Amino acid sequence: MGQPHDPRGNLVRPYAVTRGRTEPRRDIPIEAVLVASQAAVQEARFAGHDKYRIAVLCEPRAQSLAEIAAYSRLPLGVARVLVADMVADGMLSLHSAAPKEGFTERMDLLERVLSGLRKL
Amino acid sequence: MDFASSERAGAQPKEITSAKIVVAGGFGVGKTTLVGAVSEIEPLTTEAVMTSAGQGIDDASKVPGKETTTVAMDFGRITMADDLILYLFGTPGQTRFWFMWDELIRGAVGAAVLVDTRRISDAFAPLDYFENRHLPYLVALNCFDGAPRYEPEEVREALAIAPQVPLIMCDARNRDSVKQVLVGVVEHAMRTLVAEQERGFPTPVG
Numbered sequence: 001m002g003q004p005h006d007p008r009g010n011l012v013r014p015y016a017v018t019r020g021r022t023e024p025r026r027d028i029p030i031e032a033v034l035v036a037s038q039a040a041v042q043e044a045r046f047a048g049h050d051k052y053r054i055a056v057l058c059e060p061r062a063q064s065l066a067e068i069a070a071y072s073r074l075p076l077g078v079a080r081v082l083v084a085d086m087v088a089d090g091m092l093s094l095h096s097a098a099p100k101e102g103f104t105e106r107m108d109l110l111e112r113v114l115s116g117l118r119k120l
Numbered sequence: 121m122d123f124a125s126s127e128r129a130g131a132q133p134k135e136i137t138s139a140k141i142v143v144a145g146g147f148g149v150g151k152t153t154l155v156g157a158v159s160e161i162e163p164l165t166t167e168a169v170m171t172s173a174g175q176g177i178d179d180a181s182k183v184p185g186k187e188t189t190t191v192a193m194d195f196g197r198i199t200m201a202d203d204l205i206l207y208l209f210g211t212p213g214q215t216r217f218w219f220m221w222d223e224l225i226r227g228a229v230g231a232a233v234l235v236d237t238r239r240i241s242d243a244f245a246p247l248d249y250f251e252n253r254h255l256p257y258l259v260a261l262n263c264f265d266g267a268p269r270y271e272p273e274e275v276r277e278a279l280a281i282a283p284q285v286p287l288i289m290c291d292a293r294n295r296d297s298v299k300q301v302l303v304g305v306v307e308h309a310m311r312t313l314v315a316e317q318e319r320g321f322p323t324p325v326g
Contacts, residue, residue, distance in 0.1 A: 114307065
């Protein structure tokens with residue numbers, strides 16, 4: 001108890017890439033999708049290895065926070081901190097997750113998802 | 121009026137909407153198999169690292185000192201249009217990670233609780249969870265080869281599934297069967313939404 005050093009070292013290490021920050025600048029749902037422009041990828045070259053990889057991943061097609069974490073082999077919480085930074089710095093654009101309120105908006109989305117499933 | 125500016129607006133990148141459906145159930149019930157049957161990508165795994173300071177760990181003695189636990193969730197993707205993506209998230213199998221379920225169901229369209237008829241009691245905890253949430257869900261009986269077959273009504277009674285919760289049979293390996301499960305989830309979500317609207321008490325999801 002209270003040992004500063006976990007033998008497996010996995011308490012601190014995951015957050016080393018965020019310099020220890022565990023709180024994202026904004027909450028990002030796990031399924032929210034992110035897109036990087038080509039200009040953003042160029043900018044991310046100077047933002048560090050992890051952020052550059054994330055930008056490259058999100059340039060050809062939109063990727064969810066979950067996909068970014070999985071492809072980057074980063075824990076979800078770490079990916080969320082990095083992605084929130086990149087959104088704040090204009091390197092990623094955040095697209096909305098499903099609407100949570102409003103009958104018409106929710107029903108429209110359900111109808112689109114239903115027709116998409118039927119076409120599978 | 122500047123009509124040219126509205127023409128230019130059409131060239132701006134489209135806003136993309138993502139939706140998710142949650143696939144819940146006990147450990148080894150076939151959640152990842154179900155996701156893989158319809159996903160356009162091999163199911164991916166995302167991991168959340170929890171510490172003893174993390175919220176929602178129901179029994180701190182299971183996480184002594186400052187040890188961490190990794191909670192893994194498998195998920196898949198279906199790109200339905202250039203502005204619409206559906207994600208399918210499997211819940212962590214271990215039922216003590218309820219806090220992770222809370223994050224997964226937030227904003228979800230609905231959920232399917234997958235039940236293995238050979239280990240029916242494994243479904244009690246996931247069903248209890250959804251009974252107390254404002255999320256439309258259905259129960260899907262995964263019919264493994266050689267699994268004891270029950271009539272759906274026997275299972276409904278054994279698991280005390282409420283009459284308004286749909287119950288369907290499926291084969292988690294079969295694409296068409298899984299498609300029917302997901303169609304069932306969305307149709308149930310639509311019925312629930314309409315019923316809420318008619319009662320005049322629209323409740324936000326999650």
